[in-house]
Amino acid sequence: MQQFQIGDPSAVAPARRGVSTLAAELGFDTEDAGRAALVATEIGTNLVKHGGGGELIAQQISRDGHFGLELLGLDKGPGIVDVAKCLRDGYSTSGSPGTGLGAMERLSQRFEIYSRPGHGTAVLAQLWPDSREPPPGRTQVGALVVPKPGEIACGDRYCYHERVEGALVAGIDGLGHGLGAEQAAVEACRIFDVEKHRPTLRLMQTLHEALRPTRGAAVTLLEVDWDAGRITSVGVGNVAAALINGNETKRIATDNGIVGHVISRPRELTHACQPDTVLVLHSDGLTTSWQAARYPGLMQHHAALIAGVLYRDCKRGRDDSLVVVIRRTPS
Incomplete structure (x- = not known):
């Protein structure tokens, strides 16, 4: 497991490199490791822009002998009033292109958000090599x-x-x-x-x-x-x-x-x-x-x-x- 404290934009790049390295160690090829790095970048950027800083956690997950990568972005910022609206490409509250959450959802095999106004946001992204998520157990x-x-x-x-x-x-x-x-x-x-x-x-x-x-x-x-x-x-x-x-x-x-x-x-x-x-x-x-x-x-x-x-x-x-x-x- 790797923890990255994201307090300002300069902390995003080390997190991206750490996630890319971890993905490679788990058997992700260059393209898939780049996919994981992009999701980590988006999570880190959102932690700074919208959460006032927070924590990115990256760790190995396994299922039926297959290894994947789990990313958690955690902040105690203002939260999101309408999560569904924020997932639509083109929606932005900070002047950015508004493709962050939508891009993370497309790049991940599992992507979920939990947010409450005034109580912060938590983002989960799970990625597997070759975009092949193993079937779930009970x-x-x-x-x-x-x-x-x-x-x-x-x-x-x-x-x-x-x-x-x-x-x-x-x-x-x-x-x-x-x-x-x-x-x-x-x-x-x-x-x-x-x-x-x-x-x-x-x-x-x-x-x-x-x-x-x-x-x-x-x-x-x-x-x-x-x-x-x-x-x-x-x-x-x-x-x-x-x-x-x-x-x-x-x-x-x-x-x-x-x-x-x-x-x-x-x-x-x-x-x-x-x-x-x-x-x-x-x-x-x-x-x-x-x-x-x-x-x-x-x-x-x-x-x-x-x-x-x-x-x-x-x-x-x-x-x-x-x-x-x-x-x-x-x-």
Whole structure:
């Protein structure tokens, strides 16, 4: 993942070069890498012109063994009153040709905007080599993992395994931050990959034994069964989870402790979910004060755009940050 702070026009060119390089590393040919660079340029330019500056995040995405590129543009500017009007070529509020948003939409395999007047704008663009987006699975996932400002190592991680009936996901927050926290989180993900077919309670117990030599971690496991309309959770520590149905936000309880050091007997909890339920999993790098009702219409968007908006508005800025959003792929 690469982050670019876009505060003035001079910051757009380094972001464009960084995105072009990342695209090439992911297997994009020269033409496709140029396409990605153009989208990054448009996002960065809009952040300066319309958002008063903001953040561009570029990261790898994968699906069925194929790798693509995801770009998120996040600002807290004045927002957009009529998104549909702004997507039409020729519409401009700044004297430019007015082709920015329309061009980004054409160049991307997936393009979405969420904006509220007075509350900023978030833009999502996903691009794949040869413009060939792999077919979607049953579960849609969006995630951001960002190290503490000034750090390279990151103690936050997430692990994901798609199942026939749904998915299994783990949110992991290594104790503290820096290299020691990262080592604990990496070991937790390694164990997850080996033991991912086990029930959630057994998996948590296995993680507890495996993390003893590390500084430990907070871990929340969510097992989703879309067919049965059921979510099973096991959580130890302060990785928060919530179920969102419409404007209702239901927090999922976790137990006190540190996986790998001190935990009581973990509880396995069961929760009902609907076909349109959205799950949010995040570390304490984000505040827990957010409510879905404050974001009208957001939960109908792609999971990656939801994750971007929550990260933008809720990050504390003094710790590693993790946010994972899961939803059933819309028909």
